[in-house]
Amino acid sequence: MDLTQFKCQRCNKCCEQPGDVTLRHGEEELMAQFLGLDTRDFVNQYCDMPVKPRLILKENTNQHCIFLTKEGCSIYAARPSQCRDFPLKWIAPTSFDTCEGLQKLL
Ligand code: SF4
Ligand code: SF4
Structure with missing residues (x-):
């Protein structure tokens, strides 16, 4: 399988899977700016913090x-790096069951 041939099929299955989207430090500020929100308001509205100090998206x-x-x-345009990096930098055990782009490489 050649991951360099991966093309996203825009199926949105990765965004439908249960599991944490964890923000890297500072990403909440970029996302808040994109939405025109104060960072604190963005965190209150869109994030949880099950394990301090890491924010995850609700x-x-x-x-x-x-x-x-x-x-x-x-x-x-302001999505977190965890989203940008899938699937070229990380893949979950179930990714081939769900991601239509990965399935095309099999
Ligand atoms: S933030 Fe990430 S997981 Fe959420 S909808 Fe956007 S790309 Fe999908
Ligand atoms: S599951 Fe794969 S093909 Fe579908 S939107 Fe996500 S990255 Fe793209």
């Missing part, structure tokens, strides 16, 4: 990411 009740819409990620 999920909707269906376990989809809080920023996932029918049109895709509503903060795509």
Whole structure:
């Protein structure tokens, strides 16, 4: 399998999977700026902190990411590095079951 041939199919399955999207230090400021929010308001509205000091994005009740819409990620230009890095820099054990781009490489 040649990951350099990976092409995202915009299926949004990665954003629908349960599991933490953890922010790197400072990413909350960039995301808040993108949304025109004060950083503290952004954190209160969109983040949880189950393990200090790391922020994770909240999920909707269906376990989809809080920023996932029918049109895709509503903060795509400011999405966290965890999202940008998938799947070229990290893959979960279930990624091949869900990611349509990875399935095309099999
Ligand atoms: S921030 Fe955007 S790209 Fe990342 S999981 Fe949420 S909807 Fe998907
Ligand atoms: S699951 Fe894979 S193909 Fe689908 S949007 Fe995410 S990265 Fe792209």
